[in-house]
Amino acid sequence: MIDSVKSFLGWFFVTGDPMIYGADASIALVSIGIVAVLTYFKKWKWLWNEWLTTVDHKKIGIMYIIAALLMLFRGGMDALMMRAQLTLPNMHFLDAEHYNQVFTTHGTIMIIFVAMPFIFGLMNIAVPLQIGARDVAYPFLNALSFWLFFFGAMLFNLSFVIGGSPDAGWSSYAPYAGAEMNPGVGQNYYLIGVQISGIGSLATGINFLVTILKMRAPGMTLFKMPMFTWSILITSVIVVFAFPAFTVALALMTIDRLFGAHFFTIAAGGSPMLWANLFWFWGHPEVYIVLLPVFGIFSEVIATFAHKTLFGYAVMVWSMVAISVLSFITWLHHFFTMGNTAPVNAFFSISTMLIAIPTGVKIFNWLFTLNKGRIQFTTPMLWALAFIPNFTIGGVTGVMLAMAPADYQYHNSYFLVAHFHSTLIAGTVFGIFCGLHYWWPKMFGYMLDEVKGKWSFWIFMISFNICFMPMYFLGLMGMTRRMYTYPAGLGWTPINVVMSIGAAGMGIGFALMAYNIVWSAVRGKKDTTGDPWNGRTLEWATASPAAEYNFAHIPEIKSRDAFAAMKEARAAGHAETVPPYKAIHMPNNTGIPVIMSAFMFIAGFGFVFEWYWMGIPGLIGVVACMIARSFVYDDHHYIPVEKVKQTEAATGRLS
Amino acid sequence: MNGTQKQLKAGFPWKQVIGLILSLTLTFLALWIAVGLSLPVHVTIAIIVSLAIFQAFIQLFMFMHVTEGTEPVHQLMGILFGIYVAFTVVAGTLWILAYAL
Numbered sequence: 145m146i147d148s149v150k151s152f153l154g155w156f157f158v159t160g161d162p163m164i165y166g167a168d169a170s171i172a173l174v175s176i177g178i179v180a181v182l183t184y185f186k187k188w189k190w191l192w193n194e195w196l197t198t199v200d201h202k203k204i205g206i207m208y209i210i211a212a213l214l215m216l217f218r219g220g221m222d223a224l225m226m227r228a229q230l231t232l233p234n235m236h237f238l239d240a241e242h243y244n245q246v247f248t249t250h251g252t253i254m255i256i257f258v259a260m261p262f263i264f265g266l267m268n269i270a271v272p273l274q275i276g277a278r279d280v281a282y283p284f285l286n287a288l289s290f291w292l293f294f295f296g297a298m299l300f301n302l303s304f305v306i307g308g309s310p311d312a313g314w315s316s317y318a319p320y321a322g323a324e325m326n327p328g329v330g331q332n333y334y335l336i337g338v339q340i341s342g343i344g345s346l347a348t349g350i351n352f353l354v355t356i357l358k359m360r361a362p363g364m365t366l367f368k369m370p371m372f373t374w375s376i377l378i379t380s381v382i383v384v385f386a387f388p389a390f391t392v393a394l395a396l397m398t399i400d401r402l403f404g405a406h407f408f409t410i411a412a413g414g415s416p417m418l419w420a421n422l423f424w425f426w427g428h429p430e431v432y433i434v435l436l437p438v439f440g441i442f443s444e445v446i447a448t449f450a451h452k453t454l455f456g457y458a459v460m461v462w463s464m465v466a467i468s469v470l471s472f473i474t475w476l477h478h479f480f481t482m483g484n485t486a487p488v489n490a491f492f493s494i495s496t497m498l499i500a501i502p503t504g505v506k507i508f509n510w511l512f513t514l515n516k517g518r519i520q521f522t523t524p525m526l527w528a529l530a531f532i533p534n535f536t537i538g539g540v541t542g543v544m545l546a547m548a549p550a551d552y553q554y555h556n557s558y559f560l561v562a563h564f565h566s567t568l569i570a571g572t573v574f575g576i577f578c579g580l581h582y583w584w585p586k587m588f589g590y591m592l593d594e595v596k597g598k599w600s601f602w603i604f605m606i607s608f609n610i611c612f613m614p615m616y617f618l619g620l621m622g623m624t625r626r627m628y629t630y631p632a633g634l635g636w637t638p639i640n641v642v643m644s645i646g647a648a649g650m651g652i653g654f655a656l657m658a659y660n661i662v663w664s665a666v667r668g669k670k671d672t673t674g675d676p677w678n679g680r681t682l683e684w685a686t687a688s689p690a691a692e693y694n695f696a697h698i699p700e701i702k703s704r705d706a707f708a709a710m711k712e713a714r715a716a717g718h719a720e721t722v723p724p725y726k727a728i729h730m731p732n733n734t735g736i737p738v739i740m741s742a743f744m745f746i747a748g749f750g751f752v753f754e755w756y757w758m759g760i761p762g763l764i765g766v767v768a769c770m771i772a773r774s775f776v777y778d779d780h781h782y783i784p785v786e787k788v789k790q791t792e793a794a795t796g797r798l799s
Numbered sequence: 800m801n802g803t804q805k806q807l808k809a810g811f812p813w814k815q816v817i818g819l820i821l822s823l824t825l826t827f828l829a830l831w832i833a834v835g836l837s838l839p840v841h842v843t844i845a846i847i848v849s850l851a852i853f854q855a856f857i858q859l860f861m862f863m864h865v866t867e868g869t870e871p872v873h874q875l876m877g878i879l880f881g882i883y884v885a886f887t888v889v890a891g892t893l894w895i896l897a898y899a900l
């Protein structure tokens with residue numbers, strides 16, 4: 145009896161590695177700490193009422209960003225562990241199996257649990273404000289999306305201490321990810337954790353598509369929308385059409401692993417290549433899902449701090465439309481070397497190069513926006529300016545990779561790793577940091593310190609180049625992706641040492657940014673105007689942080705850069721008449737999204753371990769929550785005029 | 800207030816229930832044709848693809864309000880883009896995997 149319990153525990157919890165025991169201990173301590181603090185300060189009720197049950201897009205955005213920052217920390221630690229292992233030849237810091245788990249976790253976390261949620265967070269904060277709306281189209285669904293993402297991410301992270309991590313790469317290729325070659329629960333965690341958060345992403349896509357199409361303030365035609373909103377509209381379309389392929393692929397592989405089907409195993413008539421095919425049918429649009437929004441952020445920031453309207457607005461829009469169409473016909477460039485016929489490779493080679501054209505057009509638009517602008521070098525602007533050259537290197541090497549014959553040489557070498565980090569870090573990460581600094585005052589009502597912000601920018605940006613520029617050459621020298629160690633004497637050692645120094649520098653830059661956040665929370669300059677940057681778009685027309693209802697009066701839009709136009713009119717002495725306040729209609733908070741997602745987590749955990757006694761009741765819980773929700777009729781309330789008046793007076797807008 | 804009353808008056812959602820039953824029937828019919836009958840592969844594929852297209856229409860009309868809405872251009876664009884993506888994934892997959900099938 146005792147022995148069987150012992151052997152169960154030994155299998156259930158990951159054992160044997162001191163680092164994991166350290167993680168166990170720190171997870172336990174942090175959890176106890178959080179519970180203790182909440183209890184001591186009697187904050188449970190506050191947490192439930194203000195955060196867990198909220199449907200306010202601004203608070204949901206903040207929760208997305210907090211979660212994404214925590215995940216960025218974990219993904220970054222994984223990156224540093226990999227770099228530590230690879231610094232010198234023949235190191236024994238991580239063994240092969242452990243290294244595989246670390247790069248798998250790093251890649252999955254960075255793409256699915258950092259890049260996407262961070263962007264979802266920023267769009268939750270900014271889009272409704274930019275279009276003059278009081279919330280998103282489906283506030284309940286919005287909360288549900290967040291909690292599904294959150295519990296999906298938690299499930300995935302649990303694999304580290306319970307059951308074992310997946311190790312088949314973030315792309316989880318069959319047949320290695322199948323049940324025969326990869327027994328155990330690790331791969332199940334990947335499939336189900338990512339699936340749960342993927343449902344949330346799909347719902348977010350639908351939500352923002354409808355929000356932007358339906359909830360714009362009167363007068364704001366599509367071609368008067370801010371560029372960030374445009375980028376989110378197009379991203380939402382890509383999300384809606386790309387995610388189903390991934391949902392299906394994950395479901396098929398789950399059926400393979402749990403129920404013994406053979407969609408992806410050759411022996412029984414399946415096709416492992418079908419996995420790669422479906423994965424990348426989602427995977428390539430996915431890279432645009434994490435890029436187009438930051439293109440939008442850079443467009444806003446560059447226009448704001450060059451003090452000009454964006455150059456070539458319509459061209460910007462149409463090039464994003466072109467990208468959204470083309471992004472669905474390039475997916476094969478991720479597996480040119482799987483032995484496709486020549487016409488197939490030729491087609492996808494050309495389509496991939498084509499997509500560089502609209503992207504290049506956008507680069508020139510930003511450059512022309514800067515041309516003759518009065519440029520103000522704030523922290524967000526620095527991130528935006530650094531993006532242009534650094535990202536262009538990623539784009540150019542992408543075109544190199546797009547040439548199918550040449551890709552036989554580059555494929556899965558460190559040249560590729562350098563390429564996608566040039567786009568993902570110099571594009572997505574610079575972009576989310578840029579947006580974070582830009583919209584921070586709107587989120588919290590105070591500024592992040594500029595001096596510390598600039599230091600963290602320079603350290604991070606320079607270290608990024610120290611880490612990833614040499615990596616291209618390392619790839620050309622023959623070092624391949626996902627190798628856990630290498631022999632001495634290949635000439636790779638010096639470059640690896642330099643890269644690890646760069647990686648450590650990026651860690652320091654990020655730590656400084658975290659310090660800046662904490663420091664500014666205590667000492668940061670308050671933003672009393674609501675418009676600290678002299679912004680051009682509507683989010684700056686309301687208080688920082690915006691009231692629950694965003695705008696006491698829904699603004700009327702007459703032109704692009706609506707807020708800049710309002711300020712000009714005001715300066716020209718056109719007095720605005722303030723009509724009387726009306727009661728404001730808002731959605732009620734609800735606990736159903738978080739409870740339903742918790743049931744989803746329970747179900748997911750059950751299916752990971754193939755414990756159907758746990759999985760099925762979990763799913764029943766999910767359905768019960770849906771039924772409960774469908775009987776909620778009283779789902780909205782009115783904020784009375786008095787309350788609106790008070791709030792507006794408190795933020796000094798009633799003068 | 801208003802919304803609540805409208806919801807209550809709407810009555811029993813027959814359309815959705817019928818749509819649900821039809822969808823379930825079509826799905827299980829397809830499963831039975833593929834697993835239960837041993838028809839030639841091409842015939843099976845032809846039947847289940849036509850069932851799938853039929854079901855897509857049921858979804859569009861019973862659940863997805865294609866006939867409603869103030870701006871039909873949104874519906875049109877959505878459907879066109881959907882057809883484009885569906886065509887790409889099916890035709891592309893067949894083309895890519897042709898040498899392996």
Ligand code: HEM
Nearest residue numbers: 223226247251254255259313314315568625626627647650
């Ligand atoms: C501190 C910055 C970072 C460093 C030092 C770093 C380093 C690495 C290393 C060493 C690998 C493994 C290479 C291999 O063994 O094949 C890797 C893989 C990867 N990284 Fe990063 N990375 C960083 C940031 C990011 C970010 C921000 C993203 C995405 C937003 C990202 C996405 C990926 C992906 C998708 C993989 C592939 C994983 C796989 O092979 O399955 N990385 N990174």
Ligand SMILES: [Cu+2]
Nearest residue numbers: 428475477478
């Ligand atoms: Cu791609």
